[in-house]
Amino acid sequence: MIVTNKEQFLQEALNKRGAENALRKLTATNGLIDFCSNDYLGFARSTELAKNIENEFHSTKNIRNGSSGSRLLAGNTKYAETLEKKIAKYHNFEASLLYNSGYDANIGLFSCVAKRGDTIIYDELIHASVRDGVRLSFATNYSFKHNDLLDLEQKIKSANGKIFLAVESVYSMDGDCAPLKEIATICNKYGVLLIVDEAHAIGVFGENGKGIVFELQLVKDVFATLFTFGKAMGCDGAVICGSEILRNYLINFSRSFIYTTAKPLHGLISINCAYELLKQSEQAIIMLKNRIQYFKSKFDKLHHSLTKIESESTIQCIIIPGNESVKKVVANLQKLNFDVRAILYPTVPKGLERIRICLHAYNTETEIEILAKQFQAPV
Ligand SMILES: Cc1ncc(COP(=O)(O)O)c(C=O)c1O
Known part of the structure; x- marks a missing residue:
């Protein structure tokens, strides 16, 4: 590999990673027995789901391959809005808003809801997408010890402004669950706005895979909940569920929603069909x-x-x-x-x-x- 002067600093960083035995490399899927993917229910490899998607796609007589714009310009469809209503209802929320990925959803949410003078507290094991969203906001931010309610309460007591709390219902790197009921009680006590990432809970927990917030009847206690479709749902994309007001706010202020091309119809149909399959x-x-x-x-x-x-x-x-x-x-x-x-x-x-x-x-x-x-x- 030829390293020019311009790239020397990049190579040095890679060398450091290599010396720590921590260099990341892409490897194509290998056909071994799958104990690695997030395809928990087998939806990504389901021929039934593939057939349903294909049938619905052909029946819509869609003639656009891409959505050709942001949702706020040419990229919106009745289909997307109907799907958002259906997903919100499924998880028992008032409203939902689609994003192209869970990463986009988290950066778009955290960067816009908390302002300078506010505080975002997050579990120390929170996903990188939440951390990146938090970094993009102007709010003060710090972590609390993983699943530690005493530390959480201490951290809340010393926070200023509107306080947001970010947790995952199932932690992506450890697999353990947050004590969500107790966390919700603390949030209610101090008026904290609770945001739950259910990326690894959808399709696994709650009646018909509706998630842990639904299972524990905490829908009214949370400010927002994220569901992603790249794991048990076997496709891709995400929604933020919450109130109609939150949805309107995100449409107006969430930059990763506004400044990106909307998901094309085929992707929306995949999500819709995955929900139909999840019901059964x-x-x-x-x-x-x-x-x-x-x-x-x-x-x-x-x-x-x-x-x-x-x-x-x-x-x-x-x-x-x-x-x-x-x-x-x-x-x-x-x-x-x-x-x-x-x-x-x-x-x-x-x-x-x-x-x-x-x-x-x-x-x-x-x-x-x-x-x-x-x-x-x-x-
Ligand atoms: C907890 C959690 N939140 C968000 C994401 C991001 O979701 P997506 O893969 O749809 O970008 C992931 C996984 O990648 C995740 O594990």
Whole structure:
């Protein structure tokens, strides 16, 4: 590789990453047994869903490949507005607004609702998209200790202005859940505006995969909830659910909503059809829950000496400290045909490097059992 003077500083940063054994590289999906993707219910690979999308797309006689503009200009459709109403109703909210991705939704939300003089408090394990949104706002911001209610209350007491709190119902890197009921009670006590990211809960928790906010009947207690469609829903995009006023505010002030080309009709139809399928997916959700319990029981029986983060979700993490060590274990598992991936420092703190196993309704008990056993040998 030729490194010019202009690029020297880039190469130096890459070299530093390399020296820490933390250089990120793109690898194409490898056809191994999937314990890595976010396709929890198998929607992304569902031929039934693909067929439904195709049928609906052809029946609309759409002649635009792209949406050809921002929602505020040429890119809006009746279809998008009807879909937003349907999604809001599904999760029991008054309104929702579509974004092209969960990343866009989080940066668009946090950057515009909190102003200079306000405070955004977030769980220390919050997703990077929330952190980036927080950085784009002019509000004061700081974290509280992961799932620590005492620390949260202390942090709220010293906050100024309007206070926003950002949590995930299921944490993406640890797989554990937030104590949402208790958090909502604290937020109500101090008038804090609670924002919940349900990226890894939709399709998994709550009646028909409606999420944990719905399951715990907290819809009235939250200021906004994010649902993304790139995980259990098997497609892409996201919505922010909340009040009609919040929706109108975002349409007016949320820059990642305003200054981008709207999702084309095909993407909207994919989301619509995924919701239709979700309504009929009780059995798949039960199967998924069984698979999660099966993995936990097998793993816990075999590996008392390994640290596993306690989790009831599709995300099960085994801590293997050190980038080099965790990479070695992952390489061995991949040789055995399992697609598992290492989560390295600096994505997670030093010492908490891990194998992040994602469970799916389509993983068989045999696959899970064999995977669970493999941890004995290399560690
Ligand atoms: C908790 C959480 N929020 C937001 C996102 C971003 O969603 P998207 O992939 O749709 O951009 C992700 C995943 O990438 C996530 O895990």
